[in-house]
Amino acid sequence: MHAALGEPVRLAITDRLALGDASPGELSTQLGMPTNLLAHHLRVLEEAGLIHRGRSEGDRRRSYLRLALDDEQVARLTTPITTFDEASTERVVFVCTHNSARSQLAAAAWARVSPVPTASAGTHPAARVHPRAVQVGRRHGLHLDTTATAHLDQVVRTGDLIVAVCDNAHEELAEPADRLHWSVPNPAVVDTDAAFEEAYQQIAERVDRLAHAVRSA
Incomplete structure (x- = not known):
């Protein structure tokens, strides 16, 4: 897990997933990354047990990626970095x-x-x-x-x-x-x-x- 997170792009992916799930397409757009390169990094994260992939209950052609928060080590390693301004979050x-x-x-x-x-x-x-x-x-x-x-x-x-x-x-x-x-x-x-x-x-x-x-x- 530490080795997988040692790459800046994969760290950016897990940071994006720290508070919410995303499809590969959404991640590609938000991170400005080609889909083939993203697929490589996602495969490494999945093999390391850091993320899970599930089929959408709506659009069955779409899948969503989420952190494996059922694993205590994953939850500890992926503490959210992103914060929301309480003053502007009504x-x-x-x-x-x-x-x-x-x-x-x-x-x-x-x-x-x-x-x-x-x-x-x-x-x-x-x-x-x-x-x-x-x-x-x-x-x-x-x-x-x-x-x-x-x-x-x-x-x-x-x-x-x-x-x-x-x-x-x-x-x-x-x-x-x-x-x-x-x-x-x-x-x-x-x-x-x-x-x-x-x-x-x-x-x-x-x-x-x-x-x-x-x-x-």
Whole structure:
């Protein structure tokens, strides 16, 4: 892992992925790097166990790269360098498709660890929060209002840091946009307590990293 991170380009890639996921195409554009050269560096990072690659739940032709944060060593080696100015980050708004699980859990987790205001929204909001999401929230001491879903047009405003916590929402939001993307699988597809718990654990870990980056500005 240390050898893989010893190359400046690969260090830049992991820094870009420290707070949010990205497709190879997005990385190529943001880093100004030819796709063939990027592919080489991504292969080295994957072989070193630093990143994972997953298929988009929306556009199945697209893949997203994320840090292997389930590995404690990776989490330690890839502490975010990028920070957000707390004075200019008025709110952190978490967005998913239905605003019924992932975005709700993310906003509730954020409220517990950061003084920066938060909200959640959906691109196609459901009528209510998913019962399993409510159960997971209660298990972790969070409160989710079962009927409090909203469309992003009703919520998002200038100054918000938007975090898309699902692939469909990320791909549906207009480009270009200053936001983060967390490729968290939709637990409602499996619809088990374990799936919702796994989604929450992924979200909570990422919330902690992002909250630290905002506080550190």
